[in-house]
Amino acid sequence: MADPAGPAASSPLVGAAAEPTLRDLSVAGRRAWSFPELDVPGAALDLPEAAAELPALPEVGERDLVAHINRLAQRNFAVDIGAYPLGSCTMKYNPKICDWAAEHPDFRDLHPGTPAHSVQGALEVLLAAEEVLCEITGMERASFQPPAGASGEITGLLIMRAYHQERGRQRTKVLIPDSAHGTNPASVSLAGYRAVQVPSNEHGLVDIDALEAMIDDDVAGLMLTNPNTVGLFEEDIVQMAELVHAVDGLVYYDGANLNAILGVVRPGDMGFDIVHSNLHKTFATPHGGGGPGSGPVAVTGRLAPYLPGPMPERLDDGSVGWVMPSASIGRVHGNHGNFLVVLRALTYMRALGGTGLRRVAERAVLNARYLAHMLSAAYDIPYDKPCMHEFVASAKRIKNETGVRAMDLAKALLDHGIHAPTMYFPLIVDEALMIEPTETESPETVEAMAAAFADLAVAARTSPEELHEAPHRTPVRRPDEARAARHLVVTWSMEDGDD
Amino acid sequence: MADPAGPAASSPLVGAAAEPTLRDLSVAGRRAWSFPELDVPGAALDLPEAAAELPALPEVGERDLVAHINRLAQRNFAVDIGAYPLGSCTMKYNPKICDWAAEHPDFRDLHPGTPAHSVQGALEVLLAAEEVLCEITGMERASFQPPAGASGEITGLLIMRAYHQERGRQRTKVLIPDSAHGTNPASVSLAGYRAVQVPSNEHGLVDIDALEAMIDDDVAGLMLTNPNTVGLFEEDIVQMAELVHAVDGLVYYDGANLNAILGVVRPGDMGFDIVHSNLHKTFATPHGGGGPGSGPVAVTGRLAPYLPGPMPERLDDGSVGWVMPSASIGRVHGNHGNFLVVLRALTYMRALGGTGLRRVAERAVLNARYLAHMLSAAYDIPYDKPCMHEFVASAKRIKNETGVRAMDLAKALLDHGIHAPTMYFPLIVDEALMIEPTETESPETVEAMAAAFADLAVAARTSPEELHEAPHRTPVRRPDEARAARHLVVTWSMEDGDD
Amino acid sequence: MDFTPHTEADVERMLGAIGLADIDDLFAHLPATVRIDRPLRLPGPLSEPEVIEMVDAYGAKNRSRLVCFAGGGIYDHYLPPVVRTLTMRPEFVTAYTPYQPEVSQGVLQVLFEFQSMVAAIMGLDVANASLYDGVTAVVEAMNMAVAATGRDVVWVSRGLSPRAREALATFASARGIDLVEHPMVGGRTAWDAAAAGPPAAVIFGQPNYLGIIEDYAAATDLAHGTGALSVALVDPMTLGVLRTPGSAGVDIAVAEGQPLGNPRSFGGPVVGLLATKLDQVRRIPGRLIGRTVDGDGQTAYVMTLRTREQDIRREKASSNICTNQSLNAVAAAVHLAWLGPGGLAEVGRQSAAKARYLAKRLGQLPGVTVAVEAPFVREFPVLLPVDPARVVAAMADRGFLAGLPLAGDYPEFPGGLLVAVTERRTRRQLDGFADALKEVIADG
């Protein structure tokens, strides 16, 4: 952009300048805040541990604050701007009516410590959402205390631990496929277990023979994602569950992405004992740049007593109250979990109903299958099984032939007005591009994705260097991440280091 | 942007493609709408004049609609993104608390036909706003029926006409300075009067001798903007008013931009009889891309009987009711004017109070004076009088020396992250650049404007062709306006003509 | 509160730069006789929480939750939250009129789409980018017809909205235009071909103010027979079930666009729609957005036929309108796209079916009759045995805004109440309305 730059030069509409920080914009004496005069006696407080000076916050007026944040927003991609086929993240469009519900003052302004008699509506929302989630997953009870999927995982694993402990067992192992999401092994460690990797076979599915060989009575349970992270359905799931149950282990379902199975199959029917799901992926909560989410845990009847508490329960007098499950693992969140996210999910589930949820699964899979089909010409699809809601393509061949890597292709996709897919995950596929179109994208949009990918496969041969340099239109390009870690600057008070 | 383009390619963040229209996005069978099933007997309506087919509207789903509109928004500049020194338009920052007020359900959901007893709050808002406006302008009564400034003008002129008519006169002329805003002469014609131009003198002020010569008893009145459209205060205003009053003419104040005089001078004290003002310029209503506004008309006591009606009045029982002024010109709007805009204005006026409004005037003038001072080195400031809230600079010298025109400079300013000033208005200044920084911009922002203008003055000499081509970073550049008029395409059903 | 960023130090520095000592010196050149030496006598300043308290307090004095059966141009249709969400984007809300197309493609394209959809539902060639409201749109249409025909008589149906007729009167006299009113018989206009003329325009409502469907041909044939333009004020929410004015031979169709995207807002801001035939395009008032290309051949939108407008044409402009209702037009465009063909038809179908249901229920109440036989769409007049104003007050106590009394505008219907129904009214509300009205009448 032309120098000298005016304030809006960081808006992509007119410039590509860096946006100053609030600290850069700060001028002593500026302010946005406004409060009434103190209307009670305001004698000196003389508190112990009193502050010696004012907090070291920036000083900006409302006008500069508003423009600053609006300009920053314009520097960010989002589902509400365009397609976002980020595999395993389910970046679908979320209905605005659910946003409306989450802003409803009758819920938004509730204090979590309000006694049950004054928040019956909120408690009924929790019960209603629990019912729906149990019908979808084929479970008995569910807790909405976990605020995200990883929290749901540790909650489920602590339930697993409590189950074995009550039976006087000190089991040490939890089995996890090598394709598992990173939160799975991390949660296993936090639960005091050892994560043992189960290899995948050439079809991208769990190697059931290897699994069988690993089963012994030191195995607390098996943690599985199905469809797994390469987007394939674990067809031997029933046998796997039997193997684990044979040693009285528990089978855990990572249901972060339920899109593909809504109204098609239910974890409970497959033999799972514990299921967490991500309301922020499947049930209409936009991702907010990294949260908030909600990771409810649903379990079979025999595990219900271990759920975190308190749980909402319908009491004899017909009202809903808070009850602590008899053998509860305790509390996993400071309040009742991310309640407003649950409210969103309930509005979504009610708006769609059973038929609508099934339609979600059908069209999520249809879009993925259609896109995979169109990509198969130019990209390797490493596995022969039909994909569910997402699939993994490999840029290995392209890399070998042209030196263009998955990363180059992902970045170049941005120049086509489409968000990049997930790269280099799962780890079992080289140069993995994990692609999830989601059910809310139209066929035309899916076709535009296919056309863009095809174009890139050609460009990799005709102008590889251009792809190494991609993206070309974004305000910043390939930031130096190594430098960021080497010269750590994580607050504006830290000196920017230079190479 | 790279081809083929994905949906987001029109977002300036990643592309510069054109955004398709809703009609381009339309697919038969798609829909966003959703209503409950009809819950009463729905027999065939068999209406006369029934529709033979469905309306020819586009068919899009919510997801595509949302992304389309969000992308379009990103293709638009706005005050909330950056500085917007568009002279005579007062593009100041408007507090978000006023937006909040305008969305308040207790006002937003009122039907204008609700009887007075059920909308006392709304009527009190109108009375309170009227009081404030009268104190600011030095008038007796005000009507908020006119929905914008031009509507206020015709309303004021019809009052002028009614005043003379009641006195049995058929006057034909209204005097207007040659620097007047275009709505002034247009309104004069609509009021059945002839607009007669009063020349400006070399100081950019009304030539009072010329004015005196024009005064006769065919003059219905004088219409004046003060500070005038070159940003100067008409210092002889008192004498001018006396000249007009001498023939029992009325003096009309175009108060579209009151910023400069709030708490400093009052039209009533200067001798004006009728004042319209633009709440959407001075009193916290953002411009909305061209409206809505509100153009209340305030008058002296003797003209109050002519105001449009009905007017809210405090009744003997203490409640507020609707009353028709005794000699009202009648109705100028279908309801009560742009009520929610009046509500915004009241919140703003109360938030600031008398001291805050005076501060607005001081800082609006200070910013303009400061900017004019910094620009005077590189640009001609055609008049020697100190400016008020805005000023006109001339690019005449630059044009003569380099061929770079005001238009080139204005467009190039966009590349600096600052919105263009008003160009070629008022008509009395060659290559006019009319600049209004407004009081909500910080000194740093005003300095950034000055630096950008200075840079352009240099660029005009060093690289004129680059300026002829400006802007360089925007998604479209110098659209062909002649072609737009020649090959008229004002709906998507019209064939795009080609040259 | 204070929304100017300047600190005292900033002010000092800036005054110094321009060679002034004191902030008051900025105004030293103003005549001392008119400068005010006292602060304005105004309440405030208030802090932000106090502002909220004030607005809440005024709001508490309104009955804003009455179940709405009032119409007359402003209706309580279902407004999906997505419309506000999109319309309130700061890039739309805080932009000026799109004088610089390079950085205004967002507003320009949405308004182009608004024009396209308005023209489509009207069945006409072109539409402008918004007017103040439906009533002032009627006035603009009158002015267009006068300019087009050079005539100074305008024929107006008594069935046209009384508010519109009042506004026509306000603006006609100053320009020496005579308005000739044509009576209603049985709820429809009885056009008098022998009235003083020849007219520049024949203006009527479709449906008319009583909600009755007029005979299109009677009006348009009359107009075209005399060389006048036919002007119809239509209800946009009926255009999914009624034929388009364009297909019925109307030359200029105008409408109150509020129900498209805009809350009732106590009557403003709303939005006026105006559509006409291509041969009238150069007489259209206000903004008109056109499509063109830029230097690189890229599709672009601009304001076009600017020579019609006041800032170029000055006293010869087709209208004095400048600021219009753009943001409300954006809302209307988003809502029209949300509705689509099926949604607009569904709104019309359900509103009409529910109106019939209610009319039937009310007709069964003792002493209540539907005022006219002629077919209506979704609004209809009933005659009550009790003073309608008192009924409306009593119904408000029962949670209903019962409708608009007619007697003030139509003395010929002393006990008349105009009742409007939208798709939003549930059967429970319709039955509740009828039951409440029964009580109220019984109480006298």
Added chain:
Amino acid sequence: MDFTPHTEADVERMLGAIGLADIDDLFAHLPATVRIDRPLRLPGPLSEPEVIEMVDAYGAKNRSRLVCFAGGGIYDHYLPPVVRTLTMRPEFVTAYTPYQPEVSQGVLQVLFEFQSMVAAIMGLDVANASLYDGVTAVVEAMNMAVAATGRDVVWVSRGLSPRAREALATFASARGIDLVEHPMVGGRTAWDAAAAGPPAAVIFGQPNYLGIIEDYAAATDLAHGTGALSVALVDPMTLGVLRTPGSAGVDIAVAEGQPLGNPRSFGGPVVGLLATKLDQVRRIPGRLIGRTVDGDGQTAYVMTLRTREQDIRREKASSNICTNQSLNAVAAAVHLAWLGPGGLAEVGRQSAAKARYLAKRLGQLPGVTVAVEAPFVREFPVLLPVDPARVVAAMADRGFLAGLPLAGDYPEFPGGLLVAVTERRTRRQLDGFADALKEVIADG
């Protein structure tokens, strides 16, 4: 409703392209034994207006307008509308975790500014980009301390939020961590240097759950004397009047960030804050945003020190957290910037002054005493002559959420009620609260 755009024709076409005849064929390869051959048994589908009706109906069963005197981490502070307006920009709301920095500079920079401001108010070097809430932040701090010291005992003040102590218990046992509770005397922690140890961390609340200001040095000296990390759970809205935990020698400061930018939300989503010293940065849980430059030397922000995280480090990660509370952190950042130094100080000053005023008023009521002598900031415990649970119920009927009963968590205060005051409470509300409480107590 249906948010998939596909028409039947689209589905046909796509199935054809992939060689399938029927939509069910998509699932033909799933074991028949587990496929369900019936629709899910769920209420719905609902139309959009019906969804609104449903949510309104649930909402009507909440008393959401009670004047709030409850605290315990969640407070009713003034939240300026501008915070929601800016936070709800769709570019923030509908973006994923910023894996692609080229198109994520918006979220990344706001989170960087969030980190900077959190570190600033805490008086510490670094802060992360958010945790679930204050209570889970305490758990993460415990895990950091255990990792840092290799010890498996943690000392916890009985004054620490009971919710936090419950969560610590939930997570500690699985990892074989022993929690040792230290008692309270006179409302403050009476640390027992002889307790079983050595501890990995010394964890306390500042102010503690009763609202009392703890002696910083007592806790931090104890911790440092034993080579443990000191961990404080602080109330961010008091940091304008209390010294920063960093300046008091705290190693890890955590907080419930709800009052910064977020409504009470029935307790979630809220946001957990965590700040610490630079030497602990590699043990920080969750996202961390760093500043760097891109190929053109342009300033850019990226997620950094990613090797701490689960997606890279898997079972050896510093935490399992992935999705966090970014949007709530954005809201907190905007609100912190709106407050600035003066605003945060004003909130603290007014809340404290009003709390004192109310404590004085309540102390004068018959049978009511302030439970402890020790100085509090803005929340304090009172002892009532009547069962606090019954008092809270009776006060709700009078429009107040009176506070949080203490007995369940602190049997030593059988008649205890924890009362919180914010700057938002007006004198009228404070007096009204006292008067209502007097009545309620009189009624027994």
